[in-house]
Amino acid sequence: MKSVKKGFTLIELLVVVAIIAILAAIAIPQFAKYRENAAKASAVADAKNIATAIESYYADTQSFPSSISDGSIVPLGTQTFSLSKNNSFKGYYYNNPSYTFVVSNTAFNRSVTFNSATGGVDVNVW
Known part of the structure; x- marks a missing residue:
């Protein structure tokens, strides 16, 4: 057998x-795209939160900060704002009555710009 x-x-x-x-x-490739979209959403959310903190600072002091140091932690008067992982704050520019700053993501080497004069985050920069 x-x-x-x-x-x-x-x-x-x-x-x-x-x-x-x-x-x-x-x-x-789809997974990489989802990761990048999540990083973009994180940077946009951080930019909006920082803008809210700057407006809160203005409500408390009746003036915008003249300068803010770059980094992953943003000091605003007595408050401190920590950014999400891989995001950093840089390039704050105050031009009475508006301000501009950039939140960049180090993992993807991309950034979003917040401009208070134009109404917020320019997501097309990403």
Whole structure:
């Protein structure tokens, strides 16, 4: 009597590997896109939160800050605002009565600009 060998043939294994490779080729770029969109949303949210803190500072002191130091922690008077992971604050420019600043994301080397004169975040910069 013949003995029956159990297992997969080389062709079957190659087909499975090819299917997994095709699925990975589709999924990996989409995952990278989702990560970048999340980083953009984080930078926009941080920019809006900093603008709210600047407006709160104005409500308390009746003046905008003349300068704010760059970094991942933004000091505003007695308040301190911490940015999300990989985001940093830089380039605050005050031009009475408006102000501009940039929130950049170091993971993607991209940034969003907030301009109070034009009404907020310019998301097209990302």
